[in-house]
Amino acid sequence: MIDKSTDALLSGYRRFRQDRWPAARAEYEALASDGQRPHTLVVACSDSRADPALIFDTAPGQLFVVRNVANLVPPYEPDGHLHGVSAALEFGVKVLGVGRIVVMGHAHCGGVAAMRDGAPDNCRDFVAPWVGQGTKVVRRVAQEVGPDQIEGAAEEAVVRLSLENLRTFPWIAEREAAGALVLTGLHFGIADGVLRALRGPGRFEPLA
Numbered sequence: 182m183i184d185k186s187t188d189a190l191l192s193g194y195r196r197f198r199q200d201r202w203p204a205a206r207a208e209y210e211a212l213a214s215d216g217q218r219p220h221t222l223v224v225a226c227s228d229s230r231a232d233p234a235l236i237f238d239t240a241p242g243q244l245f246v247v248r249n250v251a252n253l254v255p256p257y258e259p260d261g262h263l264h265g266v267s268a269a270l271e272f273g274v275k276v277l278g279v280g281r282i283v284v285m286g287h288a289h290c291g292g293v294a295a296m297r298d299g300a301p302d303n304c305r306d307f308v309a310p311w312v313g314q315g316t317k318v319v320r321r322v323a324q325e326v327g328p329d330q331i332e333g334a335a336e337e338a339v340v341r342l343s344l345e346n347l348r349t350f351p352w353i354a355e356r357e358a359a360g361a362l363v364l365t366g367l368h369f370g371i372a373d374g375v376l377r378a379l380r381g382p383g384r385f386e387p388l389a
């Protein structure tokens with residue numbers, strides 16, 4: 182049952198079926214019969230303004246995407262608990278054999294802001310402990326930069342944190358050391374559409 186609130190979804194689906202499906206059908210059929218072989222695993226924020234498939238202009242089958250609040254990768258904790266991000270990483274790396282993992286942060290990230298200012302009062306169940314992973318690094322950054330730079334510097338610090346945590350997964354660190362897996366940190370500027378990449382120990386520079 183589709184009500185008025187989902188009319189935008191229905192009309193979008195109709196455009197997909199009418200405008201795009203005829204040309205894309207063979208590609209989807211091949212993906213269905215051959216399976217997926219994405220070249221890259223992306224860890225991005227759930228924010229509706231920073232969609233990896235749009236930003237990288239990719240086709241179906243090319244990106245294996247994990248999105249969550251503030252593009253966080255928790256550390257390697259094989260404790261039997263329900264680790265959705267880690268499960269996606271394990272499948273993407275071990276089964277799909279991606280050659281690259283991209284962590285993409287973005288400007289005006291509400292999740293990173295919650296690390297600085299606290300989670301919304303009505304989001305204590307899950308958001309508060311989730312963003313709590315980044316509180317320490319974000320507070321440290323806040324002491325190092327001016328007030329007008331805190332937002333961007335904190336978002337970059339969270340990308341670096343996720344990259345550090347990726348390297349706590351032994352099968353990621355091993356593949357990176359062997360040259361079989363490349364880890365990349367990016368930050369997307371929503372207002373200007375520019376992607377900046379982490380270069381060296383701490384600098385983000387615009388991609389050409």
Ligand SMILES: [Zn+2]
Nearest residue numbers: 226228290291
């Ligand atoms: Zn965000």
